[in-house]
Amino acid sequence: MQTPTDSVLASPASPASPASPTYLAAELRLPTNWLDYTILAIYFVVVLGIGFAARRSVKTSLDFFLSGRSLPAWVTGLAFVAANLGATEILGMAANSAQYGVYTVHWYWIGAIPAMVFLGLVMMPFYYGSKVRSVPEFLLLRFDKGAHLLSSVLFAFAAVLIAGVNLYALAIVVEALLGWPEWVSIVVAGAFVLAYITLGGLSSAIYNEVLQFFVILAALIPLTVLGLKKVGGWDGLTDSLTASHGGDFTTAWGGTGIGSANPLGANWLTIVLGLGFVLSFGYWTTNFAEVQRALSAKNASAAKRTPLIAAFPKIFIVFLVMIPGLVAAVLVPKIGTSGSDLQYNDAIPYLMEDLLPNGVLGIAVTGLLAAFMAGMAANISSFNTVFTNDIWGKYVKRDEEDAYYVRFGRLITAIGVLASIGTAFLASSFSNIMSYLQTLFSFFNVPMFVVFIVGMFWRRASMKSGFWGLLAGTTAAMVNYFVLYKQDVIGIPSDQGANFVSAIAGFVAGAVVMVAVSLFTAPKPAKELQGLVYGTSSPGMEEPPGEGDDAWYRRPALLGWGAVILAAACYIPFSF
Amino acid sequence: MSHQEHPERPEHSDRPGHTGPAGQSEQDVHRQVTELEGKSVTAARLFDIRRIIGGLFVIYGIIVTIAGITASDADIDKSEGVNINLWTGLAMLALGLFFLAWLWLRPVAPPTPADDAT
Numbered sequence: 033m034q035t036p037t038d039s040v041l042a043s044p045a046s047p048a049s050p051a052s053p054t055y056l057a058a059e060l061r062l063p064t065n066w067l068d069y070t071i072l073a074i075y076f077v078v079v080l081g082i083g084f085a086a087r088r089s090v091k092t093s094l095d096f097f098l099s100g101r102s103l104p105a106w107v108t109g110l111a112f113v114a115a116n117l118g119a120t121e122i123l124g125m126a127a128n129s130a131q132y133g134v135y136t137v138h139w140y141w142i143g144a145i146p147a148m149v150f151l152g153l154v155m156m157p158f159y160y161g162s163k164v165r166s167v168p169e170f171l172l173l174r175f176d177k178g179a180h181l182l183s184s185v186l187f188a189f190a191a192v193l194i195a196g197v198n199l200y201a202l203a204i205v206v207e208a209l210l211g212w213p214e215w216v217s218i219v220v221a222g223a224f225v226l227a228y229i230t231l232g233g234l235s236s237a238i239y240n241e242v243l244q245f246f247v248i249l250a251a252l253i254p255l256t257v258l259g260l261k262k263v264g265g266w267d268g269l270t271d272s273l274t275a276s277h278g279g280d281f282t283t284a285w286g287g288t289g290i291g292s293a294n295p296l297g298a299n300w301l302t303i304v305l306g307l308g309f310v311l312s313f314g315y316w317t318t319n320f321a322e323v324q325r326a327l328s329a330k331n332a333s334a335a336k337r338t339p340l341i342a343a344f345p346k347i348f349i350v351f352l353v354m355i356p357g358l359v360a361a362v363l364v365p366k367i368g369t370s371g372s373d374l375q376y377n378d379a380i381p382y383l384m385e386d387l388l389p390n391g392v393l394g395i396a397v398t399g400l401l402a403a404f405m406a407g408m409a410a411n412i413s414s415f416n417t418v419f420t421n422d423i424w425g426k427y428v429k430r431d432e433e434d435a436y437y438v439r440f441g442r443l444i445t446a447i448g449v450l451a452s453i454g455t456a457f458l459a460s461s462f463s464n465i466m467s468y469l470q471t472l473f474s475f476f477n478v479p480m481f482v483v484f485i486v487g488m489f490w491r492r493a494s495m496k497s498g499f500w501g502l503l504a505g506t507t508a509a510m511v512n513y514f515v516l517y518k519q520d521v522i523g524i525p526s527d528q529g530a531n532f533v534s535a536i537a538g539f540v541a542g543a544v545v546m547v548a549v550s551l552f553t554a555p556k557p558a559k560e561l562q563g564l565v566y567g568t569s570s571p572g573m574e575e576p577p578g579e580g581d582d583a584w585y586r587r588p589a590l591l592g593w594g595a596v597i598l599a600a601a602c603y604i605p606f607s608f
Numbered sequence: 609m610s611h612q613e614h615p616e617r618p619e620h621s622d623r624p625g626h627t628g629p630a631g632q633s634e635q636d637v638h639r640q641v642t643e644l645e646g647k648s649v650t651a652a653r654l655f656d657i658r659r660i661i662g663g664l665f666v667i668y669g670i671i672v673t674i675a676g677i678t679a680s681d682a683d684i685d686k687s688e689g690v691n692i693n694l695w696t697g698l699a700m701l702a703l704g705l706f707f708l709a710w711l712w713l714r715p716v717a718p719p720t721p722a723d724d725a726t
Contacts, residue, residue, distance in 0.1 A: 078660065102648065250700055387686065389679065391676065
């Protein structure tokens with residue numbers, strides 16, 4: 033069985049890895065010239081321009097934190113997918129593919145689409161209709177202050193950590209590819225994110241995400257096409273991989289029977305339950321960095337369509353990250369092992385260096401930098417919202433005038449950026465950035481999700497049960513990961529496999545504790561549950577569809593089920 | 609049973625409503641956000657992102673297409689015999705023009721003071 037020797041953007045900490053930190057291979061320095069830097073400079077100018085131009089649209093705190101709930105669905109939908117399409121996702125998923133093969137599709141087709149559709153069709157009417165401004169605020173209405181404060185603090189903490197991961201990863205990649213010292217890229221990227229969010233608030237974060245979405249496509253599509261051409265097309269790619277890595281490497285489910293060994297360290301049950309259900313629903317439906325995009329939509333119909341519109345690009349983006357990873361595994365058969373200087377995370381930078389001439393190379397570098405900044409900005413813009421509305425505005429300084437909260441939001445944005453520069457260094461002790469993020473998500477998102485799902489579907493869930501469910505779920509996930517897995521009490525072969533199990537443990541513990549606490553404590557009065565629990569409705573949910581929203585191609589049910597069927601169909605060629 | 613409060617009821621208060629020690633109820637959040645929505649200026653003042661995407665991709669498209677037209681043999685050999693700059697440049701140019709055309713054909717309706725689409 034393959035040991036996790038992946039090292040990635042951060043230095044390796046797993047027991048099987050060498051002790052010295054290995055960053056991106058030094059010989060990956062890209063042959064950039066003035067043309068590429070011109071393209072990059074234009075992008076930075078536009079990013080700042082968006083911030084300045086969006087500034088005049090900020091008057092109220094709702095404008096600053098939720099774009100005044102006024103954006104069209106295609107904008108929020110693309111921002112929804114782009115907020116997830118950070119560079120850690122791009123490099124990490126290519127790394128995943130070079131290491132585990134076609135298993136990567138699970139993170140998209142089962143690990144994203146069903147949850148995104150569920151968010152749009154089932155949960156969004158409650159989120160948007162209740163007019164909450166954040167995910168924790170929903171918990172305040174459904175449960176009590178305990179659940180609210182705990183989830184707000186956990187979220188704020190996680191958001192700063194993950195923003196730090198993005199910043200650190202950016203610095204390492206930029207150092208390897210362009211030769212800039214780490215502190216230069218940290219300061220430059222931090223300053224740009226700080227500038228455009230403090231100026232334009234969420235509107236400028238979302239607009240930059242939409243722009244980043246197109247730039248990253250312009251970077252990845254040429255890379256994928258050329259990569260495929262280099263290895264003789266899809267057939268050449270699968271033939272080479274079957275010869276070098278075995279037949280399971282190019283299938284989605286091969287070797288995932290319970291008890292059989294595969295490099296992922298997970299079987300079909302942990303994939304479906306851990307990744308497909310718990311981790312994915314936790315991430316996509318209760319992670320405020322994502323949900324915030326939908327809450328900024330202009331009406332209930334646009335809010336529902338936000339994750340559904342995002343689902344379609346998400347289905348196909350996997351090819352743009354997986355194929356470069358697989359191509360790298362063919363071109364550098366020893367990638368990620370001691371036989372090669374290249375690490376798994378080098379897959380995309382390696383192909384950029386090898387295949388892209390100046391010009392497209394500049395687009396690719398710009399796309400990566402844009403993706404790092406957007407990944408960080410999504411976390412900062414959700415952090416400032418939760419910190420201002422849910423922590424500061426409810427427990428520290430209540431009842432100030434609205435302009436005060438806008439000023440405070442700008443201040444806390446600056447503090448958040450500075451704090452994430454600090455947390456960037458925490459990321460250095462984990463071996464695989466994706467596992468690191470997934471580990472965090474399993475600790476923070478999964479318990480949120482269980483509390484949500486029980487609270488939304490079970491009226492009897494009591495006011496107190498929210499807090500205790502959240503606490504129990506988070507504790508259980510952490511105990512499983514740091515004690516049972518890291519101390520080798522139970523044998524799970526890889527970090528990814530352990531994440532899936534931690535997620536399931538957190539979910540089950542949270543659910544059991546919620547039920548137990550509910551049986552012994554008072555339920556929330558029925559009239560306070562209107563519009564918060566499945567089967568009830570609130571005035572905000574009865575909003576008539578906007579003009580043109582009744583067109584057949586805008587019907588949420590059609591979009592949602594269409595995405596699910598398409599994702600299922602995509603599995604077919606990879607399953608036999 | 610869900611008609612207990614009309615969401616559009618005007619609130620002539622300068623600051624968002626809060627309740628007493630019991631904390632915020634659903635009605636409070638609802639009222640506060642509705643009030644802020646009434647004062648929000650994003651819809652009226654935020655520029656259209658299609659203009660920016662269109663502009664940036666037209667500029668990028670032109671730059672990269674020119675790099676493709678003037679590509680050296682070494683560049684083309686590097687990218688597997690494909691003039692990738694030319695193709696990517698043209699595709700980006702097309703995307704940019706698509707956004708500008710969309711903006712031109714379907715401009716956002718000017719926001720009316722009482723914009724209530726029914």
